[in-house]
Amino acid sequence: MSAVALVYTLFGSRDAAMRVARRLIEERLIACANLLGEATSLYEWNGVMEETAEVPVLFKTAPSRREALMARIAELHDYEVPAILALPVEAADSGFARWVGEQLAK
Template sequence: MSAVALVYTLFGSREAALGMARQLIEERLIGCANLLGEATSLYEWNGVLEETAEVPVLFKTTPSRRDALMERIAQLHDYEVPAILALPVEAADNAFAKWVGDQLAK
């Protein structure tokens, strides 16, 4: 098992993603976040086919904080049903994994 956990979610704006990432860093739930380029999401919501521009984000944390991170994202997210997914990490560079752990230990 890796010493790093990845949690993925999407936001309706870059500002919302940045705000969440900053808060989660301050709360020591993540070591860092990667805001990816705008994505187009297609899904059915309340019987209507939606096409929405969203900002995907990868949050890096430790396996021991993963579940707390997912719960906190759900509490703070402005979506009614946000996609919050833990992605498997088979291995991580030791120096990077140590850095992530050190960020959460401050």
């Protein structure tokens, strides 16, 4: 098992993604967040086909904080049913894993 865990979600705006990412860093639930380029999401919601611009985000944390992170994202998220997914990490560079641990321990 890796010493790093990844959690993925999408936000409706870059501002919302930045607000949540900053809060999670302040709360020491993540070491960092990668806000990826705008994506177009297609899905059916309440019987209507939706096409929405969203901002995908990858959060990096320790495996021991993954569940708490996912719960906190759900609390802070402005979507009714956000997609919050834990992604498998088979291995992580030892220096990076150490940095993640140090950031969460501050």
